Amino acid sequence: MRFRLKHLLLCLLLAISFLECITADGQNVISQRIRAPHKNVGDTVIDGTGTEKVITSEDNDKEMNDWKGSYSKVSVSTVMLFTLAMAAATGLGAVPFFFVELDPQWAGICNGMAAGVMLAASFDLIQEGQDHGAGTWVVIGILAGGIFILLCKKLLEQYGEVSMLDIKGAEATKVVLVIGIMTLHSFGEGSGVGVSFAGSKGFTQGLLVTLAIAVHNIPEGLAVSMVLASRGVSPQNAMLWSVITSLPQPIVAVPSFICADAFNKFLPFCTGFAAGCMIWMVVAEVLPDAFKVTIALKIHQQLHFQ
Incomplete structure (x- = not known):
């Protein structure tokens, strides 16, 4: 059963990669046909709508000054402050577990919800990578990410028994991988926030992206907390580790804000890798853990009623 599951997973990854490659190539062709401006005789440009526009050096200087003005309004300390608050929002996902004790019968549901949140985040990352116009690198990143996790799992199995937060054995290995993956994908989000603050709209665009990711961090924190709480971890530790998974966001946001062009080139591969x-x-x-717990509970209930 486990052997078939691995083959099914490999087929799924290859299918996703193939579809993403086709979609990305199609979007690139369309954008080249519609959006690419054509240089005309003299200093005029015909855009994708057929409108002819005269480009002068004064216009270029004005656009450059506007870009510099919006960029200079945002300081490094502002980027750090907002991204720290954004990362702290992840801890809100653990708040429900301070008031409600997780019943064992909910462990399967929690794992299923965590899987749904992680899948939603992964496809969101794929879309983000495509928006930067490099679909091929997103596909390469997806395949590289799957291979990387497979190798990490084999390495942990060879290392011996793993323990974390009083969890031992195979369950500890899964917790380490989940926390590691959620931490890894925060690097891409932090880079995206830093680049947005350095964009043409400056603070306004950066603030909107920061708020969006802060809201997005709450269900991700809930996903991490559910994985931990279903294995007996306290709410305090669940909140702490949820926040830790988002700490790369402010750490990466500052250098990506300072060196926006360089980080922007690596975003497609990084988002695909995390996805x-x-x-x-x-x-x-x-998902197998969720099904395993749910099926075991159904069998137990049937035996109990019989």
């Missing part, structure tokens, strides 16, 4: 890691982890580990 590939999460897709593999969900299909190979988190």
